[in-house]
Amino acid sequence: MTFAPGDTVRARTVDVAWHTRLPGYARGARGVVVEVAGAHPLADDRARGLDVPAQPVYHVRFAARELFGEGDHSVVVELWHDHLEGPG
Structure with missing residues (x-):
């Protein structure tokens, strides 16, 4: 499943032992x-x-x-597909 502008998604709650571009503050959060x-x-x-x-x-x-x-306000975060799940 890919996402399109306007889709509600949720950032995954992964906690990995290596570098990740998924910020801790965004894990589990819903966004658009x-x-x-x-x-x-x-x-x-x-x-x-x-x-x-x-x-x-x-x-x-x-x-x-x-x-x-x-x-x-809002925050825009750049995330890869593997960082997201949907719908949020």
């Missing part, structure tokens, strides 16, 4: 896909020296309240 930002190999795997195929990369908007419990 703003745009598809191309397809690239998962940076998490590339940092570990793995040769992996490209996958969709998304810009996902999260309400500050969803991430931090307060605030009226």
